[in-house]
Amino acid sequence: MYPQKTSFSFMQSNTFRLMLIGILTLVLLIPLFLVQNLVEERKDRQMSVVNEIAGKWGREVFFYGPILKIPYKLYSDKNKNSFEIQYAYFFPEELKNVSNVKTEVKKRNNYESVVFNATMDFSGSYIVPDFSQKGIPNEDISWDRATILIRTTNLASIKNGVTIKIGAKDYAFEPIYDRQDNDSNYYDNNEMPNEVASLETGFINYQEFLTNSSFSFTIQYDGSKRIAIVPIGKTTESQLTSNWANPSFTGNFLPYEKQITPEGFNASWKVLHINRPFSQQSFGTLPNISQYTYDVDFIIPVDEYQQNERATKYGFLVIGLTFLIFFLIQSISKIRIHIFQYSMIGLALILFYTLLISITEHSSFSFAYILSSLMTVGLIALYSISILKSKKFPAFIAASLVALYGFIYVIIQLENYALLVGSIGLFTILAIVMYVSRKVEWSAAEIEK
Structure with missing residues (x-):
């Protein structure tokens, strides 16, 4: 009797996982688009009230x-x-x-x-x-x-x-x-x-x-x-x-x-x-x-709604980079993260923008941004502890998200140098990702039967 050959499963490869994450990212654009519509609706409501006050005064x-x-x-x-x-x-x-x-x-x-x-x-x-x-x-x-x-x-x-x-x-x-x-x-x-x-x-x-x-x-x-x-x-x-x-x-x-x-x-x-x-x-x-x-x-x-609108435009970047961080941790540590868990993390990132606009209407944009980002980072970090079964990786994820939200806040506040700072920041992020992912195995995983 010949020994059974090792078989390969595409379904368990990093390539397939990355494809699923990419599809999920695109699906999350739907609620992100709804949040952008919410910001636009609140902005229109503000202009309606301003015009109503102007009409009476x-x-x-x-x-x-x-x-x-x-x-x-x-x-x-x-x-x-x-x-x-x-x-x-x-x-x-x-x-x-x-x-x-x-x-x-x-x-x-x-x-x-x-x-x-x-x-x-x-x-x-x-x-x-x-x-x-x-x-x-x-x-x-x-x-x-x-x-x-x-x-x-x-x-x-x-x-x-x-x-x-x-x-x-x-x-x-x-x-x-x-x-x-x-x-x-x-x-x-x-x-x-x-x-x-x-x-x-x-x-x-x-x-x-x-x-x-x-x-x-x-x-x-x-x-x-x-x-x-x-x-x-x-x-x-x-x-x-x-x-x-x-x-x-x-x-x-x-x-x-x-x-x-x-x-x-x-x-x-x-x-x-x-x-x-x-x-x-x-x-x-x-x-x-x-x-x-x-x-x-x-x-x-300060047009608070305009700043909220600019923040939501970076939503796709935040979701994509956060998923990429989890994917690299998963690939390096061999810890399995289910697509449902990615979905929960994605929805937490979307919720950041609804928190941001709702808190902004009762305070300043800066305070709302800090509070919303801390709430979101804390939620994802605590959820990551149960997923990754350690505190080392969640701490790294929290630090990365704090840096990412801080980077986006700086871009939102800048006017003349927003494109320059954004381009340099994205180039730096790409260089880090390329360095970290250089040893990731993209071929199908081997499963012995």
Whole structure:
């Protein structure tokens, strides 16, 4: 009788085990994807609450004015038998703005939104309007029917009666239906249309002010998120102070001087007419210049949901590397780990992200990240003791997971160097795996019968 030959079982090879682990990793992408959807849902809910608070308190403030508006006759034939009324728009020669913005944080459940009360003082002057470039004679100009126009958002949030003083006379602004199709909607930083409306004075006999056309007025807003002003003066100077310590300066023109402290900020702008692509006067229609603004954003500086979203994007990496650590320990120590046990470890890693987002909503992201990672690492380490029947390997696994979570936290916090640090870290991990796995037997295991 011949001796029985040694047989090989592919089902017990390291290659097959690695294939099962790979399939399980892909399957775990399903709950990871659901967690990512949860983060997105909570983020959308936050934006919904922020927009709801803004809708009740006051939305973004967009300001464009004051504009001198003078009607004139435009004849349709050479004999001047018929004509239509057109309007000429003149921007100030000088425009100065001093604004003080007081902010506060409104809370609803777990969500926060920044709102403010802004007091904006404007002053300046006009030069004598020039109609000569259009060949319009003085008798065709209705000087006595001139008005002052302001284009702005948030009429419902204006907190004072707005009156402009020209020379020694006061003129009250009134809301009018004057739809300008070219800038009827000003889009806020959430791409939500914020309707632009008009405030206009009654008729002014502007010939009375040709020698003294200085003006001043004050307007107060309740608003949120941003203030945007179009610098329409030939020379526009603006100064804005606030108790908000985390401003973001955006738009087409940045402040030439700013000071930011924990108590607030002070910023100054100076914009000349040669710095913008529009002239000081327009005939026929008011131009669309709503995109040429200098802006201040009043935002919550740390977006917790964005950090949670970035953390979940590394979920596949965490699961894959954790499984790889267990696989290498299994291959080196010859300890068998069932696929069910891998599944439990994978679900614990997924649960980390639900813990992270839920704790973040009641504290800071850093505290939530530390607490969630410690809970997850502790759970896996304790479970590993029962699997591996020792404390040496679980200690190594816990240390590896702490290093991995710490590495990912650093990447999340970095902006300019995230790609560099991430690439170096992944290269280091790959080098360690290649070194440790160099003696792993990938062929089928021999089983004597």
